[in-house]
Structures are given as structure tokens and as C-alpha cells.
Amino acid sequence: MKRVMPFIWLFIAAIIQASLFWRFGFLGVPLNLTLIILLLSVFEKVRYQRIVLGSFFSGLFLEGLSGLPFGSMVLIMVISALLFDRLLFLLPRDSFMHFLILIICGTLIYNLVLISVLSVMKLVGLSGFSPDISLVLAMGISMEMIFNLFGAVALYPLRKWIIL
Amino acid sequence: MANSRKKTQTFVLFIVIALLLVFFGAISHNNFLGDALYAITTPFSRLGIAGLDSVRADFKTVISIKNLISENADLREENKKLLGEVTQYEDLAKENELLRSQLGVVSSDKLSLLSGEIVSFDPVNFSNFTLINKGLRDGVSVGMPVIMPGNIILGKIFEASQAHSSVMLISDKSNKVNTLSQRAQVSGVLNGLSGGSLLMDLIEKSASLEEGDLILTSGLDGVYPKNLIVGKVTKVIADEGGIFKQAHIKPAYAEFQSNLIFVVFNYLK
Numbered sequence: 001m002k003r004v005m006p007f008i009w010l011f012i013a014a015i016i017q018a019s020l021f022w023r024f025g026f027l028g029v030p031l032n033l034t035l036i037i038l039l040l041s042v043f044e045k046v047r048y049q050r051i052v053l054g055s056f057f058s059g060l061f062l063e064g065l066s067g068l069p070f071g072s073m074v075l076i077m078v079i080s081a082l083l084f085d086r087l088l089f090l091l092p093r094d095s096f097m098h099f100l101i102l103i104i105c106g107t108l109i110y111n112l113v114l115i116s117v118l119s120v121m122k123l124v125g126l127s128g129f130s131p132d133i134s135l136v137l138a139m140g141i142s143m144e145m146i147f148n149l150f151g152a153v154a155l156y157p158l159r160k161w162i163i164l
Numbered sequence: 165m166a167n168s169r170k171k172t173q174t175f176v177l178f179i180v181i182a183l184l185l186v187f188f189g190a191i192s193h194n195n196f197l198g199d200a201l202y203a204i205t206t207p208f209s210r211l212g213i214a215g216l217d218s219v220r221a222d223f224k225t226v227i228s229i230k231n232l233i234s235e236n237a238d239l240r241e242e243n244k245k246l247l248g249e250v251t252q253y254e255d256l257a258k259e260n261e262l263l264r265s266q267l268g269v270v271s272s273d274k275l276s277l278l279s280g281e282i283v284s285f286d287p288v289n290f291s292n293f294t295l296i297n298k299g300l301r302d303g304v305s306v307g308m309p310v311i312m313p314g315n316i317i318l319g320k321i322f323e324a325s326q327a328h329s330s331v332m333l334i335s336d337k338s339n340k341v342n343t344l345s346q347r348a349q350v351s352g353v354l355n356g357l358s359g360g361s362l363l364m365d366l367i368e369k370s371a372s373l374e375e376g377d378l379i380l381t382s383g384l385d386g387v388y389p390k391n392l393i394v395g396k397v398t399k400v401i402a403d404e405g406g407i408f409k410q411a412h413i414k415p416a417y418a419e420f421q422s423n424l425i426f427v428v429f430n431y432l433k
Contacts, residue, residue: 011205014205015205015208015209015212016212018205018209018212018284018285018286019208019209019210019211019212019213019284019285020212020213030285048171048174048175049174052174052175052178055178056178056181056182059182060201061201061205063198063201064198064201064202064203064204064205064206064284065205065206065209065284065286065295066284066286066293066295066330067286067293067294067295067322067323067330067331067332068286068293068330069186069189069190069323070185070186070188070189070190070195070197070198071182071183071184071185071186071187071188071189072186074181074182074185075179075182075183075185075186078175078178078179078182079179079182081175082175082179085171085175121186126186126190134357136357136361
């Protein structure tokens with residue numbers, strides 16, 4: 001049960017993200033709970049197999065709630081997890097401040113992956129949608145970073161129970 | 165080194181699985197995996213949405229108690245004014261119907277609606293989509309307009325599966341809508357901007373458009389029925405050198421708290 005609980009938390013996080021937090025979003029951006037849980041797990045140096053599984057399942061849960069082409073959320077989350085592992089190991093992970101820096105970098109990486117994957121999918125004709133590269137998009141990413149920072153501060157004390 | 169290679173192999177394996185899912189979703193006519201995921205997740209998201217709306221309604225009531233007396237007085241006055249207008253419109257409608265029947269002209273404004281529910285707001289950022297609980301088995305097809313109670317435009321069906329569909333909101337930049345201002349009958353084209361806001365473009369420079377003007381669909385694009393409520397003008401932008409002016413529109417659907425929607429069945433041209 002202990003090994004399954006984190007995935008249940010991921011499921012609940014995806015539901016809350018798609019239902020409750022959307023109402024409180026700004027510029028079409030809600031708090032990204034699933035991303036925070038993944039980044040918390042990276043910060044706590046959880047084994048990479050669990051990180052990959054967590055990213056895969058969080059993508060699947062978001063897939064059922066998203067209007068994007070099927071498979072795109074799984075792809076985005078798994079690629080993001082790979083980049084978190086490859087790029088974020090350079091960041092020290094031994095203080096709360098480092099954790100907040102990791103949240104900012106992780107949010108930026110996730111959004112870059114999101115924009116890239118959706119743009120490529122649109123290019124090859126798999127999707128009719130990709131985010132509009134503009135000042136508003138940059139503002140939206142900044143807003144998401146701020147929301148995620150607040151979410152990270154709130155979830156940090158609970159990390160032992162929710163990490164993968 | 166061996167550990168790093170094993171790590172990379174694991175990640176690559178999952179990326180390949182994800183790509184297979186994308187490929188499956190693209191070629192499959194019956195995406196049972198997507199339908200299964202939808203069936204697992206949406207009952208919970210619907211509960212979340214319903215619960216939140218209920219709590220917000222209760223809070224709103226408590227917070228607005230002190231304003232109730234003045235709000236009540238304002239609403240009574242507005243009600244009297246609207247009653248007068250409704251009576252006038254009813255007379256005009258009767259006259260319209262009589263003239264149509266005398267000329268043998270059939271009204272084209274009857275919309276066939278299928279009611280449904282928003283089951284999820286897309287959790288992906290910057291995505292102007294939302295999921296509804298009606299799909300191919302309910303007769304929904306791609307391109308059908310979707311509205312909210314009160315004839316408020318929401319968007320159109322972008323993708324349809326058996327049990328659910330994704331709705332592209334009018335705030336998406338690829339969703340162009342021909343619009344008209346109710347007061348001055350000024351026409352324009354609506355463009356979505358990132359972040360959920362709307363821009364009405366190609367407005368004649370000499371046209372009289374003011375903040376607060378109500379914007380409706382004109383029906384000229386053949387996608388959306390006419391006279392659907394788009395929103396209200398929040399700012400008019402008149403570029404001195406340009407031949408057109410623009411207006412920022414606050415979408416009416418953004419203020420709507422209910423998750424009830426209607427798919428318009430008989431309008432696709």
C-alpha cells in the first residue's frame with residue numbers, strides 16, 4: 001500500500017488540477033500539482049525508476065482530463081522527467097532554498113517541453129493546436145512559476161508522505 | 165556508467181511507449197484507451213467541479229449580505245425597465261411571426277440543442293480546451309458549436325470520442341468568430357489571445373464602439389449561429405496610423421459559474 005499511495009496522490013493531484021484549481025487560475029494557468037509532486041520526488045532523490053513511473057502515470061491521469069491529442073501528456077511528462085534527471089542533478093538539493101530554485105527550473109523545463117512537443121505535433125499534423133509564442137505566454141509561465149512556488153511551500157512539509 | 169546507461173534505456177523505453185500511444189490515438193477510430201482513461205478520471209473531476217461551485221455559491225452569499233439592500237433596489241429598477249423592454253420585444257416577435265407567415269418565410273433561428281456538462285477544465289496550461297460528457301454516440305460531431313445557458317458562446321467541438329468530446333474555446337487563436345456589436349451594429353472578427361482573453365479585430369476606424377458594448381456573433385462565418393453572446397468590450401484600441409481599430413473583449417463564458425453546456429446540432433453549414 002505504501003508503494004501505491006504516491007500514485008494515488010498523483011491521481012488526486014491531477015483531479016484537483018483539472019477541477020478545483022482551474023477556477024482560481026490566471027491567464028489560463030492553474031497551479032501544477034502533479035509537476036510539484038514530481039519535482040519534490042526529484043529533490044528527495046527518489047530512484048529514477050519511480051520518477052519515470054510517476055511521470056508516466058501522471059501523464060496518463062492528465063490524458064483523461066485533457067483535450068489535447070491522445071498520448072501528448074504522457075510524452076510531455078516523461079520527457080520532462082528525463083530532463084529533470086539530466087539537468088537538475090547539477091543543482092544542490094540540500095536546503096529549502098535549493099528546492100524552490102528546483103521548482104522554478106523544473107517549471108521552465110516542463111513548459112519548454114510542452115511548447116516543443118505540441119509545436120512538433122502540430123507540424124506533423126497530429127494536433128491542430130500549439131501555444132502562441134508571445135508576451136502573454138511568457139507572463140503565463142511566470143504566473144505558473146509563482147503558483148508552483150506557493151504550492152511547493154505548502155506541500156514541502158508533507159513531502160515524506162507524497163513523494164514517489 | 166552502467167547505471168547511467170540503464171537509466172537512459174528506461175527513459176527511452178517510456179518515451180517509445182508514449183510515442184506509441186500518440187500514434188495509436190492518431191490512427192485509431194475507436195480510442196478505447198482514451199475512453200477508459202476518461203471513464204476513470206472524469207467522475208472525480210465532476211465531483212470536484214460540483215463541490216467547488218457549491219462552496220463558492222455559499223461563500224458568495226455570505227460575503228454579499230451587506231450589499232443586499234442596495235443591490236435589491238438596483239435590481240428592482242432594472243427589472244421594471246427590462247419588463248417594459250420585454251413587452252416591446254414580445255410585440256415585435258408576434259408582428260415578425262405574422263409577417264413571416266404572410267410572406268411564407270420560415271424562421272431559421274430554431275436551434276436543436278443537446279445538453280451536456282463540462283467534466284474537466286484542461287489541466288494543461290495555455291490550452292484553450294475543455295472536456296464535455298457528450299460524444300459520437302450522442303450524435304456529436306467535429307465542428308458543432310457549443311454554447312452555455314443564456315445563449316453564451318463557448319466554442320466548437322474539436323475532437324469527438326465515443327463518450328466525450330473536447331471543445332475548443334473561442335479564446336483559441338485558431339477559432340475565428342465573426343462578431344457584431346449589439347448597440348452600434350459594428351462588425352469585426354474575434355481572435356483569441358493567449359491567456360483566455362479575446363480581441364475583436366478589423367473594426368472600421370469610424371465605427372462607434374465603446375467600453376461596455378455587448379458583442380454578439382453575426383452568423384456570417386457559417387460556424388456559429390447569430391446573436392450568441394460573446395462578451396463585453398473592455399478597451400478600444402485605435403491606432404492612429406492603421407485603417408482598423410481593435411477592441412479587447414471580456415468573454416461572457418468566463419464569468420459563468422455553471423458547468424452546463426449545449427451542443428448545437430442543426431447549425432453546421
